[in-house]
Amino acid sequence: GKQVAASARNIARAIYKSEFWSLATSLLSDLETDLPADKLYKKYLERYLHSYSLWAPFMRVHAPFNTTMVSESFHSKLKMSVLEDNTLSRVDRLAHLLLALPAEVSEELRIADRKKYVGGVFRLQAQMAAHKKGVAYGEKEPVIDRPDKSTWIVESSKKDGTKYKVTDYGQDYCTCDRKNLHCMRCGVCPRRYRCNCQEGNRSGTNCKHCHWAILSSNHDPDPADLQDARIEVGEAVDLEHNYDAMPPLQPIEDDIPAQFQADDIDEEEREMREREKEEEDRRNDEKMKYRGLMLEALNRVTAGVRRCMREDDDATRLKEAYEGILMVMEGLGIDKDQGAVRGERPKKRQGEKGASLLDRETRGEIKRKRRAAMGRPAAFPVRNPEENIVCVQCKRAEPIPLPCKEEDDINWVACNNEDCGLYYHEICCQIDTVCMCGNGVMIYKEIDD
Incomplete structure (x- = not known):
């Protein structure tokens, strides 16, 4: 018994995988040869070794607490004094998450920064938009210096002395020929060419400085002949998150410009987003107005159908028309009981004194429908x-x-x-x-x- 207890303590302290399995298999062989310990052998094999991932020390290196008497005493004190005797509350899982979360988030950010995964949705469309900005940027005739074959020094469009450096890392870094990242107009690659401006850190795209640097080197303001050689937009989109790492970052002293102007990059994009938002708001207003008019017309038709159903003994035709109206309302996303548009808070009805007979009937029908939907008998x-x-x-x-x-x-x-x-x-x-x-x-x- 003392030997088994000592072996169990050693297993609970083994933080390395090889040491853990060596001690675990040794204890298992000792229990197997000991006939009186047959039940203990089965319990040890079924309940512990088969679920080692939940309690083995090498699987829980970040766990702040274990199952010793000290931690159990701590949990007991916590539940009795702080959590008001809530027996389902434990703090070890929360503490483990709080300790492990910074490391996991840091690793994700490191990978995202390394691979430039900042939010690349519609990357090829963003690449084409940046190309148009580059052509417009070149019309301002910025000064471009080329100290060597792999470097361009591009002047800011503000003409305030701010300069950006575009670097060509070589063909070896271009591994995305069939991954939908090359510009379909000038052929610039976001892996091979890189600028030290803020827009150059976007995922899978190049800034306007890179596009204009390549266009100025080709002596062609907009080489459209490369468009036919590019890949189709919809191909291999799902492979965009499996690229190799980006080229190593340059020293900060060489990359950051002396005078950084954020408006030089974001002004055109901000105006474009404002125009898109205004257009979307206008479409939403028209849609809401249309649905409101449709709801008003359908309410009038519904009231007329109900009135005719009371007066006409043979109301089969009117019932079919009423059901057709409900189908139209459902197709338009209109719910007569919940408001003009689904998800909108229903408007308050008139008071009992000013409410018509139809309103009172409709209110009662709504209550019965809601009770039936909740599985309750109608009251x-x-x-x-x-x-x-x-x-x-x-x-x-x-x-x-x-x-x-x-x-x-x-x-x-x-x-x-x-x-x-x-x-x-x-x-x-x-x-x-x-x-x-x-x-x-x-x-x-x-x-x-």
């Missing part, structure tokens, strides 16, 4: 037998006179479920044979005066 008022029975539809003891009826129909229908308490005038009842409570059937019922 109907239970009438006191000593009081006069009133119709749920028209809220009256006597039916409302209709112009198409010479004499009012005073027959009553009611649910045979005693817990429901739902009564209708026969001329007001518009539901099927089965009651809306789901537990009863609508039948004719005589009311004693």
Whole structure:
């Protein structure tokens, strides 16, 4: 027993994988040869070795706590004094996440910075937009110096003395011929050419300085003959995140310009985004206005259909028209119960004094639909037998006179479920044979005066 306990303590302290498996297999062989320890052997094999990834020290090198008595005492004190005896709360997992998170985020940022993965969506489109900026930038006739074959010193368009350096790292760094990154006009590669301006750090694209440097070297303001040699836009987009590393960064002293002007880079792009936002807002306003008009028209048609259904005994055609209206509303994304557009907060109805009969009926239908959607039985008022029975539809003891009826129909229908308490005038009842409570059937019922 003491030997097994000593071996278990050594296993719990082994932080290296080779040492852990050496001690674990040694203990397993000792338990296998010891016949009295047969049950312990099976328990050790099934419950511990098969789940070693959850408790082995070499798998939990960042864990701030282990399962010793010290940590358990700490958890007990924490739950009793701080967490108010919440037995499901532990702090070791939270502390582990807080300690491991900075390292993981730092590694992700390092990889993103190394591979220039700053947010590259629609990279080829961004490359073409940068090419157009480069052509417009060249029309201002900036001064370009070329100290050697692999370096260009480009003057800022502000004409304030700020200069940027474009570097050619050579053909060996260009490994993306079929990865949708080359400019389709001038052939500039974001891996081979790099500028020390802020826009040069974007993912998979070149800045306007790189484009104009290549265009000035080719002595062609816009060489369109290279466009046919480029790859199609939609090909191999999913391979964009599997590129090799970017060329090594240059020393900071050589790369950062003496006077950096952020407006020299972002002004045109900011104006373009503002125009796109204004256009999107205008389209959204037109869409909301159209949906509001459609909802208003559909509400008027719906009210007319319901009014005709009360007056016409054979309302099959009107029911079909009403169902068609609901289908149109669903196709437009309009919900008559939840507002003009789905997701919009429903508007408040008029007060009870100014609300029409149709509004009160619609409000009750909405409540029943919501209860049915939540799996609850419909809630109907239970009438006191000593009081006069009133119709749920028209809220009256006597039916409302209709112009198409010479004499009012005073027959009553009611649910045979005693817990429901739902009564209708026969001329007001518009539901099927089965009651809306789901537990009863609508039948004719005589009311004693």
